[in-house]
Amino acid sequence: MNIRKLFTIIALILSAQPVLAQETIDKIIAIVGDNIILQSELYQYSYSLAVQLGIDPQEQPEKLEKMRQETLNNLITQKVLLEKAKLDSIVVTDEQVDVVLEEQIARMTEQMGSEEKVKEYFGMSLRQIRREFRKDVKERLLVENLQNKKAQEIQISRREVEKFYRTYRDSLPEMQESINISHILLKVEPSEPAVEAAREKIEAIKKRIEKGEDFAELARQYSEDPGSAAKGGDLGTMQRGDLVREFEEVAFLLEPGEVSDVVRTRFGLHIIKLENKVGEKINPRHILIRLDTSEEDAQRTVQKLRMIKNMIRNGEMTFSEAAEKYSQDEQTASNGGDLGWFQIDQFQIKSFKDAVAGLKEGEISDPVKTKFGYHIIKVNARKSARALDIEDDWKQIENWALNMKRQQELQEWVDRLKKDVYIEIKI
Template identity: 35%
Template sequence: MKIERIVALLILMMILVAADKGYAQEQVIDEVVAVVGANYILQSDIETQYIQFRMQGIISDARATRCRILEDLLFQKLLLNQAELDSIEVSDDEIEQTMDARFRYYIQQFGSQEKLEQFYKKPLIQIREEFRSLVKEQLMVDQVQQNLVKDIKVTPSEVRSFFNRIPNDSIPLIEMEYEVGRIVKEPSISKEEMDATRERLRALRDRLIKGENFAALAALYSEDPGSAKKGGEVGFVSRGQLYPEYEAAAFGLKKGEISDIIKSKAGYHVIQLIERRGEMINTRHILLMPKISDDDLARASRLLDSVAGLIREKKMTFEEAALKFSDDPGKISGGLMVNEMTGNTRFSAKHLDPKIFFAIDKMNVGDVSRPMIMTNEEAKQTLNLYYLKTRTEPHRANLKDDYSTIQQWALNKKQDDVINKWIGDKIGKTYFRINESYQDCNFEHNWSIQ
């Protein structure tokens, strides 16, 4: 069971499973096809992932693909069962941080929050709620897997031995990769614009208080693209899923009551409580966002121009400039961008935002771009500088240029061996049952039909 395959599968599930879950369930009569401990796998779980593979055109044998998906799910449930036996817990903060990182990546891939919401046909806050249990389970599974391999290391001699065992005609091709630094400046919004936005919202609130329809005004004026089309309705959520200021106000409302103007990281809100069920609430809101003016952008651009000049004149390193001037939390690691797909700082062209790739593609290593206007995950404009730290040319892997990559391959192989042994041991000690309809699967491990 390859770790890379499991990771790819989980990422695939996270990106698309919710969108096609209903479709998958419409196409099959759902049933439990496997049980591992107290956890079960449905036929629809397999079909949902099968649809994703089919959409990508990577299926050559339908039956073998479903069997492989099932075995991957069996492994996941085996890890989850162990997490429950070990009483592994994950905090709400861990879940939120993971979801924030995931959704930043998804929004980047879709191009905007609005496009993501259009794909799912529901607001982001509702999408996040549907992903919450999956993220929690994945974090528990990750802890078990990390505990299994955390002490595994490879020596230089093991790395060389691993590489030397690869046949010459099978040595992988390393595609061109980039390490990119980023300095982010969030333009300051003028007090006049913030006051004007608040006054526009106050006028709308006055109309609501006088009896105008909240849903109609939200559809006309709210700047939350996900909820505006639904009359401002957010959907049922529990505590910890909303901006803290929004949540504090919303949970304090009575049914039908309208809040005062609330400021959050997103902008200014007026909220109405639609319904409360225990510790879950359904609200609607009107969001107005203060706009960044051309003057605000120009000031931020001039600042970054000056910063770029300091770097080019070698009066300051990029890392020093990032630490001093960037508004990006990632500045503590020297301002280098982290690839959400791999967890390291190397990006292939396909993993970079097209605008960033276009900016750095013609740059020399060590160059700094001109300030660029970008949109962050909250749909706000920022000014960014990009720094090309390294670029590698496509080539066959070799120990001199790609030692760290080959070292990771060798480590992955050693970890796979440990995990495969663990799976073999646990299969004999864990209750599981697999439906006879899958008895012809050629599993990698001995999942005997019980």
């Protein structure tokens, strides 16, 4: 199997959504080193993968069965790579897991239309969803980090690139129309009066707690967290990584019975009370007052972007200088908002593609809305579709040649790893 397809399927396996299957007696169907693969695990992942790949499990049972066999092979590969990752002391931080979890939840929210629909689909709260997926996400990142570490060890010479070009020249695609862009991102933030009103409300609640009123009862009355308010703000037993960073940093420093100062997260303002602590597990309660944004907040953000665009057009600053000063994209602000080159037909954000469609080099778009906030986009350069040239397109050809070499050598590496791990298939 092509190694790129192999790792794509592994990524799909690890991000597949659990589904309710017909109830069966579970059993071990494979042993891989110190790990086992359960029949329920195979059925869950293969069913979910089939749905993701457009296969109807009810109408196409033979394709589902083929998918199960392919899924089993790839689950075995995944377990082998996890064993290797542990042996090589590959590290994944809680922060890295948090980022991927939030991206995954944001993607599902966008696909389903709202967080409420996501919770309804899974039959659990977002906190429970994070906990349910956390182990799988961490395993996926361990495998990816191991794969990337191995891939970086594989390099390619100029002679190999030239040979690749001579061999595949007639079958290589032409260079598609591409575009180089920069952007400035502004997130929609609640207004200062709204923040101040929320802070006054939660500070008043905190004073009542300090005077001896029951935390749980106040949570039932005032908390705006629909998942915990009815339970007196009880979040259940938590461990590190289950909560957003700002909340977690405070909660784990509290002693049982202690109440925190006001804590701000992306969800709003919280007061936290620690009920119990056993080792690295805690049982917190909280009261949440949300910091919701309004259409007025969105329009204020749009107006600010238009003002920034006008300053650039009037020559008061360059786009790069404006990005460094105003953009809230931490990854690109420091380099002037540069997003690099994209092939037009491979834009992942449709609103970006639509916004730049009619722009010439040097022109700046009107504000564009995405799930991240609002952007203005500058077209730095365009390239028309054309045939490949080894000198002009050396970097692209080198990347293709290197990727092919890495795919081949990674597949051989995986095959060798499998020979060194005890594998027993029981079906």
